[in-house]
Structures are given as C-alpha cells and as structure tokens.
Amino acid sequence: MADIIDNSITAGASRVEIVAETIGEDPWIAIIDNGKGMDEAELVEAMRPGSRNPLDERAGHDLGRFGLGLKSASFSQCRQLTVISRCDGRISAATWDLDKVAKTNVWKVDFEDDLTDMPSTDRLAETGTIVLWRKLDRLSTGYINDANKRAAEINKALSAAERHLRLCFHRYMEGFRPRLSLLLNGRKLQPIDPFASQHKATQPDPVEVLPLAKGNVETQCYTLPHHKMVSKSEWDDLGGPEGHLRTQGFYIYREKRLIIAGSWLGLARQTELTKLSRVRVDIPNTMDADWKIDVRKANAQMPPVVRDRLRKIVERLQGTSKRTYKRRGQKLVDETKLPFWTRNLKDGKIFYRPNSDHPAISGFADSLPEEFRHGFRTCLKLVGAGLPMESLHADMLGGAEDVHADEADFASLAVGAETAIRTLLGMGMTASDAVSSLCSNEPLRSHKEDVRRLTEGILEGEQQ
Ligand SMILES: Nc1ncnc2c1ncn2[C@@H]1O[C@H](COP(=O)(O)OP(=O)(O)OP(=O)(O)O)[C@@H](O)[C@H]1O
Ligand SMILES: [Mg+2]
Structure with missing residues (x-):
C-alpha cells in the first residue's frame, strides 16, 4: 500500500x-x-x-x-x-x-x-x-x-x-x-511521529548536515521521554507492537518518506541502555544508486562515508546513555540518604543489598530481644542474596518499565515509618530533615504527606 x-x-x-x-x-x-x-x-x-x-x-x-x-x-x-x-x-x-x-x-x-x-x-x-x-x-x-x-x-x-x-x-x-x-x-488516520518531537519531555539534539557530492544527508538524534513522562497510550503508540527495545535506532527517510525504521543497521545492538534513542536520517532521491536502494525501497546499504558518520553518532549515544544511566545510579547514592536497598560497586560489579542501617530496620532490630537480632539480620541477608537476578534480567529485556517493585499502601508501611521517624528524631534530626530523608526513596517517596502527618503526630504525642 x-x-x-x-x-x-x-x-x-x-x-x-x-x-x-x-x-x-x-x-x-x-x-x-x-x-x-x-x-x-x-x-x-x-x-x-x-x-x-x-x-x-x-x-x-x-x-x-x-x-x-x-x-x-x-x-x-x-x-x-x-x-x-x-x-x-x-x-x-x-x-x-x-x-x-x-x-x-x-x-x-x-x-x-x-x-x-x-x-x-x-x-x-x-x-x-x-x-x-x-x-x-x-x-x-x-x-x-x-x-x-x-x-x-x-x-x-x-x-x-x-x-x-x-x-x-x-x-x-x-x-x-x-x-x-x-x-x-x-x-x-493520524500520523505517528516516531520521535514524539512535539512532546515537551522529548530531548532533540541539534540537526547535523553531512554534505556529499550528490546532496546532503541530514541527521538528528532524539531521546524519547522516559515512560513515566508519557501516558500509557502514548508510550504504546511510540513502541508499537514490538516495543521500544526493538524500535530504537535509525529512522531513514528518502524524500521524507520513511523507508527503514528502528534499526542500528549493524552498527550496534539494541540494548536497554539506548532504548530511548532514535535518530532521524534524511536522504534525497539523488543518492539512490549510492545507497543501493532496493526495488521495494525497504532496504538500503550505506555509503562508507555515511556509515562512518552514523557509527560516530551511535558511539556518542552509547556514551551519553551510559552516563545518564550512571548519573541516575549515582543519584541513588548521593541524594538518597536513606534507601531500603543500597547499590554498591565492587570489583567492577554492582550489588544490590537490603540496607540494614535504614532506621526503619535498625530501629526494629534494636527493639528485638538480643537473641533474635542476629536471626533477623540473617533473614535480611537471605532476602538480598535471593534477589532473582536471572528472571529480572529476562523481564527487563522485554520492557523494563513493566517490571515493578511490590506495592504497599501506607497503612502497612506506617509501622516501619514510625519506627524510622522515632529513631531519626532520637538521633537529634529535625522533623523536616527526617521526613525528607525518609521520603527520598520508594516506597515512602509516594507517601510524603502521610509521613509528614505521622511525624507531626509523634511530635505532638511527645509534647503531651
Ligand atoms: N496514482 C498515480 N497517479 C499518477 N500517475 C501514476 C500513479 N501511479 C502510477 N503512476 C504512473 O505510473 C508510473 C509507474 O508507476 P510505478 O509505481 O510502477 O513505478 P515508479 O513509481 O515510476 O517507480 P517505482 O518502481 O520506484 O515505484 C509512474 O512513474 C507514474 O508515471
Ligand atoms: Mg511507484
């Protein structure tokens, strides 16, 4: 058609x-x-x-x-x-x-x-x-x-x-x-813009032009919005039936008509790291012979000079997405004062571990009779060591955004939150610092107001 x-x-x-x-x-x-x-x-x-x-x-x-x-x-x-x-x-x-x-x-x-x-x-x-x-x-x-x-x-x-x-x-x-x-x-029918270029959370890079004997090749990289920034239907529309992982890559247009969509053309693998990267490549019809456009116009082979340019783009994207990823990782450590899980780097490997120093956990441990404390910490270690890495890897590969931590309402979190608040206040922390430290991470981040109210309640109770 x-x-x-x-x-x-x-x-x-x-x-x-x-x-x-x-x-x-x-x-x-x-x-x-x-x-x-x-x-x-x-x-x-x-x-x-x-x-x-x-x-x-x-x-x-x-x-x-x-x-x-x-x-x-x-x-x-x-x-x-x-x-x-x-x-x-x-x-x-x-x-x-x-x-x-x-x-x-x-x-x-x-x-x-x-x-x-x-x-x-x-x-x-x-x-x-x-x-x-x-x-x-x-x-x-x-x-x-x-x-x-x-x-x-x-x-x-x-x-x-x-x-x-x-x-x-x-x-x-x-x-x-x-x-x-x-x-x-x-x-x-409504158009599908694979770059979501009108979405305010999309990050476009500047347009780059590669002048060649038979015309210009124009490229522009886009980073799509994170799935939390778009509605479910926008996200699904962008990913299509194959999903974002399989639709990252170059989008090649011949005279503004898309001929190749979502492939790194053998220059890189489609990975989670570059899942949100899509690159617009515009070529004119004067380059058909150079690009070896096939009869169905669904296939093309790049001239070496274009290939080199696109390879550089891919390398750059892999570099920046690694940095973005690492920055987010770092953020977890820097800004998150009190995570329930710590992220540690050891011998070039990353380890996730339940944080037994979290005040909700250490406070509870301290309240236990001496003979139970060791058993409690052992249980925590078991939970950490039992993190099902293989199935996490497999699930993340298909679509990381569909993998979730367990859900908990505030009623079930409140006991732990109260222990944590009392511990922090007992250590001399101000109420507002305690609230912001506790709420810098999930699951309490989603319940900041509840934590604040709980803290006020505890303070009032102490004053009486
Ligand atoms: N809808 C149309 N309106 C007017 N002319 C048409 C239309 N469809 C086809 N033609 C004429 O028929 C010719 C043959 O079309 P065809 O699609 O077979 O080949 P093409 O478009 O020239 O090349 P390609 O094989 O790359 O598609 C066209 O070049 C055009 O002159
Ligand atoms: Mg035709």
Missing part, C-alpha cells in the same frame, strides 16, 4: 483514501487519490512492468525509481489489478488479470470501457487515480471458502497496514508539501 501511496504523493495528491470491502464473495481494496491523474497513453505506460529507466534523473519530490512499484506491490497482494484514472475530463481504465495471463500465456493488458459495475469508481475526483485490487489471494490464503474468516483475516492485515502507513507517511501527514490526508474506510 505504501508503494501505491508513493505514486499518489508523486502525482501531487493531497488526499488518499483506502476503501476496503472485506465482507462478501469478492472482497476488494481500492486506493483512491486526487492527484493529477493519467491520460490513456500514460496509463498504458504505467501498467507496463519496468515502465521507467531506474537510471533516469527524477524530480526532487518523486518517490519512484524503478517503474515497477505499482505492478509488483499490487501483485504481491492480489491477482487482479485495475487502474482507473481521470485527467482532462476523461476517464481511462486498464486491468491486469494474472489468471488470464496464465491461461493465455500472453502479457496483454485489458482496457475497461464499461465502468458501471466497477467498485469505487464513483469516488473519483476531478483528477485522480484509483488502484483497485481484486482477487485478494495473498490476503486470504487460508480461508478461500469461508467469507467470515476471510474478512477477519483481511481486516487484521489492514490494521497492521494502518500503523505502517501512519509511520511511513507521517511527515507528509504532518504538513510536508502538500499536507496529506490519509483515510481508511472513511476514518482519517
């Missing part, structure tokens, strides 16, 4: 509507644009496989290259392709039917004179083109004779296509020359 819409954009369309008739005996899909259309001679040429020389110079906004897309994309989904086009007040229509080609063994296109029963023709604008797919064999492979299951299968494929199109053409849908309206069965 993206291949077909490429042609619509090149033809200057501002509106592309996809209409799918999935129920019924003969399902069909039509992609209808309001571009400049084709006259009969142009249509004949367009129907020819390899209608253009790949070496031709193309206009700056032309998304085509090989003269194949219309045919190859259509035949990957259907066995019958009809193109209906209106230009200068005249309608022309032609059909490729692969069954007929197979039967007659002749590659001959059929002209359609009578369009009365042709689906969707009433939707043709003053000028524009309809690409009509019938005999949707690829989209309903398993269920040739079961109309309901076939419809469900086609609808599933359409919803996957919907996300793909919202991403591929987001720059055009956001307003790039001219703004493109994309509709699916009457519903206007």
